[in-house]
Amino acid sequence: MSLALDPASQDLLFREAHTARSFTDEPVSDKTVETIYDLVKLAPTAYNTSPLRVTVLRTGPARERLLPLVSRSNRPRVAAAPLTAILSADLHFHEKLPTLMPALPTLKDDVYGDAEVRESQALLNTGLQMGYFLLGVRAAGLAVGPMSGFDAKAVDKEFFGDGRQRSLVLANIGHPAPDAYGPRAPRLAADEAITTL
Template identity: 50%
Template structure:
């Protein structure tokens, strides 16, 4: 047996996890809560607790994933999109509302209809992207509540007479679902490039003339090309979290 110095106990526990690669330890500061150190690929530990997700998966979903603006020519299949949705549909929402609607812009004719509503830079990106998707909120999501939230009798009828509340709920919960969708795209080994630089009123008139769907953003997905610049900084734990 060696007699050299041993790493702190919490670091030894983290090293036993699948996918762990050595990285700076996490320390706790009295009165300030846990302080997360930077270090790519490290499984974070806080006072003996660990993230259950393997380090490689953490990297795939967050640390090494980037917003994608350029893609390879590899296609994105309907089967891939279906697999992504079948995973991310389990993300939590208020009252289990599921207002997100996805329009896959596959045909050249549909792409030609979409491009004029995008800002110039986003238009160039979308022309070359394997698959643009229009992400919209269904303001009539309440019609599905008897199926997805069956134990709340009367909720559909209550929301039917409150269009303002429906519109707010649709937007809020669809944006939550978009966040899950971006992570799901990364889980499939693809990149996501969400864009808000477009004419929403014009796009909605073109694609959703009955007013039931309201676009939130356009997102390109595909196999991403390597980024040409380093990742921008993120705020630290101490800059974001307040402990009362």
């Protein structure tokens, strides 16, 4: 079976794309990041909750605040990337629901008034949006190196002191350097991951 997406686009998003470990020094503009977000924001989340927040850090003071909070092995990659995005969950996403889901005006309180439900849904739907965002970066012809090797609680305190956001992933973004990609690690075969009942 063939897919509707042409093979070159499939290669760009999946087959030829890898987690990038190094980048050129070519900058990535704010407009490019906004264009990526404007594409991926259209992908689905439950009740259009859209809890992903993207905090873009470039070289300079913001990057210097982040580096001590990143695992030692990841620091050189973060320091050298044109930009690093903190991908975080807005734990108060429900406040935007009157705008995002006007057809259900009581959704904010009826479903998401409970803090425990709200937090679990924020994390679930941010996870979805992070995947979309990483593919959006690839769709823009850029490379991305997502990582979890950082002190998330310290990042939250440093960058989101009000407790409204929870950082989940750091993503280095840029144009891939010639040595950006290592060998692709194995993946599970379809019959190992899919169960039909």
